[in-house]
Amino acid sequence: MGEPHTLPALEVRDLGLQIGGARILEGVSLAVGQGEMLGVIGPNGAGKTTLFNLVSGIHRPTSGSVLLEGVDVTTTSVAARARAGLGRTFQTSSLFPRLSVRENVRLAAQGRLGGALYVLRFPRRGDAATREADRHLETVGLTRRADVAAGDLSHGDKRKLEIAVLLATEPRVVLLDEPMAGVSSADVPGLVEVIRDLHATGCTVLMVEHHMDVVLGLVDRVAVMHHGELLACDTPDAVMADPTVQSAYLGVTAGEAA
Amino acid sequence: MSTIVLLLVTGLGLGALYFLVASGLSLIYGLMGVLNFAHGSFLTLGAFGGWFVARSLGADSWGVFALSLVAGAVVGAGAAALTEVLLIRPLYERHIEQVLVTVGLSLASVALFEGMWGSDPEFISGPTWLKGTTDLAGAPVPNDRFVAIAAAALVLGAIVLFLKRTRYGLIIRAGVENRSMVTALGIDVRKAFTLVFAVGGAAAGLGGVLASQYFGYVSPHLGGSLLIFAFIVTVIGGLGSLTGAAVASVLVAVLQQFANYYLGYGDLIVVLLLALVLLVRPTGLLGRAAA
Numbered sequence: 001m002g003e004p005h006t007l008p009a010l011e012v013r014d015l016g017l018q019i020g021g022a023r024i025l026e027g028v029s030l031a032v033g034q035g036e037m038l039g040v041i042g043p044n045g046a047g048k049t050t051l052f053n054l055v056s057g058i059h060r061p062t063s064g065s066v067l068l069e070g071v072d073v074t075t076t077s078v079a080a081r082a083r084a085g086l087g088r089t090f091q092t093s094s095l096f097p098r099l100s101v102r103e104n105v106r107l108a109a110q111g112r113l114g115g116a117l118y119v120l121r122f123p124r125r126g127d128a129a130t131r132e133a134d135r136h137l138e139t140v141g142l143t144r145r146a147d148v149a150a151g152d153l154s155h156g157d158k159r160k161l162e163i164a165v166l167l168a169t170e171p172r173v174v175l176l177d178e179p180m181a182g183v184s185s186a187d188v189p190g191l192v193e194v195i196r197d198l199h200a201t202g203c204t205v206l207m208v209e210h211h212m213d214v215v216l217g218l219v220d221r222v223a224v225m226h227h228g229e230l231l232a233c234d235t236p237d238a239v240m241a242d243p244t245v246q247s248a249y250l251g252v253t254a255g256e257a258a
Numbered sequence: 259m260s261t262i263v264l265l266l267v268t269g270l271g272l273g274a275l276y277f278l279v280a281s282g283l284s285l286i287y288g289l290m291g292v293l294n295f296a297h298g299s300f301l302t303l304g305a306f307g308g309w310f311v312a313r314s315l316g317a318d319s320w321g322v323f324a325l326s327l328v329a330g331a332v333v334g335a336g337a338a339a340l341t342e343v344l345l346i347r348p349l350y351e352r353h354i355e356q357v358l359v360t361v362g363l364s365l366a367s368v369a370l371f372e373g374m375w376g377s378d379p380e381f382i383s384g385p386t387w388l389k390g391t392t393d394l395a396g397a398p399v400p401n402d403r404f405v406a407i408a409a410a411a412l413v414l415g416a417i418v419l420f421l422k423r424t425r426y427g428l429i430i431r432a433g434v435e436n437r438s439m440v441t442a443l444g445i446d447v448r449k450a451f452t453l454v455f456a457v458g459g460a461a462a463g464l465g466g467v468l469a470s471q472y473f474g475y476v477s478p479h480l481g482g483s484l485l486i487f488a489f490i491v492t493v494i495g496g497l498g499s500l501t502g503a504a505v506a507s508v509l510v511a512v513l514q515q516f517a518n519y520y521l522g523y524g525d526l527i528v529v530l531l532l533a534l535v536l537l538v539r540p541t542g543l544l545g546r547a548a549a
C-alpha cells in the first residue's frame with residue numbers, strides 16, 4: 001500500500017480506442033490530482049466525449065488503462081465504477097423526464113445507500129434517501145420544484161438537477177459533459193456557482209465545455225484534444241500561450257468565428 | 259338492452275384476463291426490451307397449479323378457491339423468476355436471442371404439458387356460486403366474470419402502488435425510461451429484471467386460474483390462445499405502458515365480444531384494430547416513441 005492521498009484521483013495511461021480501422025482515440029495519458037478541476041477542450045470530433053465514455057466504462061478501450069484512485073478499473077462495469085465513486089453527466093440529458101425532480105435525486109441516493117433487499121419497504125416521506133434528496137435539491141436551489149416532472153424543467157434547471165443527482169451519488173470524481181449546453185446565458189452564472197459548490201465538496205471534476213470563458217475561469221488545468229490525441233495539458237495561461245495549441249485548435253476556432 | 263349489458267360485462271371479464279397477461283408483457287418489454295413469448299406458459303402452469311390445489315382439497319369451497327388463486331400466482335411467479343434467472347439473464351443485452359429463447363420455451367413447455375397432462379381439456383369445477391349467474395339489468399351475467407374483473411382491478415391497483423411507492427418500483431419506472439442511466443447511478447438493474455418477471459408471472463398465473471373458471475377447463479393450450487390477444491393488447495396499449503395495457507384490454511375484449519355476437523368476426527375485427535393503430539399511431543395508444 002502506498003499513501004492513498006498522493007495517488008491521482010483519476011489516471012489514464014496510453015488510452016486508445018479503435019473502431020474498425022478508425023482510430024477514435026490514441027495514446028492519451030493524463031493524471032488528475034485529488035480535488036483538481038480539469039477542463040477538456042477541443043474541436044468537435046476531437047475525442048472528448050469518447051474519453052469520458054472510456055473513463056466511465058460505457059466503452060472499453062482497445063489499448064491502455066483507466067485507474068480510479070490507483071485502482072485499475074479498465075475492465076469493470078459502469079455500475080461498479082459508479083459505486084467506486086465515479087459520477088458523470090451526459091451531453092444529452094441524463095435525467096428521467098417522467099419521474100419527479102425529487103424522485104430523480106432519490107433514485108441516485110438509493111443507488112448509493114443500497115438496502116436493495118427491502119423490496120417491499122415503502123419509502124416514507126422522511127426516509128434516508130428522501131431526506132438526502134431534499135438536502136441536495138436545496139443545495140442547487142430546486143426545492144420548490146421537487147414534485148414537478150423532470151421533463152418539464154427549463155434547460156438551466158435540468159442542469160442543476162443533474163448536479164443534484166450527482167451530489168446524491170457522493171462521487172469523488174465527476175465527469176461533466178458540456179454542462180452549459182443549451183443553457184440560456186442568464187442561467188450560466190447560477191450554474192457556474194453550482195459547479196463551484198460541487199467542487200468545493202472536495203471532489204475532483206473533469207469538464208468538457210465549449211464556453212471558453214467558463215472553462216478558463218473555473219479550472220485549474222486545461223487538456224486540449226485534437227484528432228483523438230492529447231495536444232497539451234497545462235494551466236489555462238500556459239495552454240493559451242502554447243503555439244501548437246494556437247495553430248491546431250484556437251487558430252481553427254478563430255478562423256471559424258471570422 | 260340486456261344483451262348489451264351481457265356483452266359488456268362479459269367483455270370486461272375477458273378484458274380482465276387479457277390485462278392479467280398483458281400487464282406482465284408490458285412491464286417486461288418496457289424494462290428489458292424483451293417480448294416474452296413464454297408468458298402464456300406461466301399462465302398455463304398457474305392454471306394447472308390452481309387445478310391441483312382445487313382437486314386435492316375439494317373444489318367447491320371458497321377457501322380452496324382462494325387458495326388455488328394464491329397457488330396459481332405463486333407457481334406463475336416462480337416459473338417466471340426461474341425463466342429469467344436461468345434463460346434470460348445469461349443472454350443479457352442480447353435481445354434477439356432472449357426473444358428466441360422465450361419462443362423456444364413456449365413451444366417446449368406446451369409439448370411438456372401435453373406429455374404430462376394430455377392435450378385434451380380437463381374440465382374443472384369451483385364454488386357453486388361461480389357457476390351461477392347474477393341478474394344485471396335483465397342480463398344473466400356469469401358470476402366468474404365479476405371475480406375476474408375484481409381480480410384484475412386489484413392487480414392493477416397493486417402494481418401501480420408497487421411502482422409508485424416502493425424503492426424497486428422507482429428503479430423499474432426509471433429503468434423503463436433509461437436503463438443505462440440507472441446503471442450509471444450504481445444500481446444493479448438485473449435484480450429488478452427478475453422482480454418484474456416474477457410480478458408479471460404472478461399476474462399471469464392468477465389469470466390462469468381465473469381463465470380456467472371463465473372457460474370451464476384447463477388445458478396445455480390455455481396460455482397460448484390468451485397470449486396472442488394479450489400481445490395485441492400490449493401493442494395497441496403501447497409497449498411498456500401499464501395504463502395503456504389496461505385501457506386496451508377493455509377496448510379489445512369488449513369490441514371482440516360485440517363483433518362476435520353481431521358479426522361473428524370478433525377476432526378479425528381485433529386484428530384490423532391492431533393494423534389501424536399501428537398505421538395511425540405506431541407507438542400505441544399510450545406508448546412513447548422509441549428512444
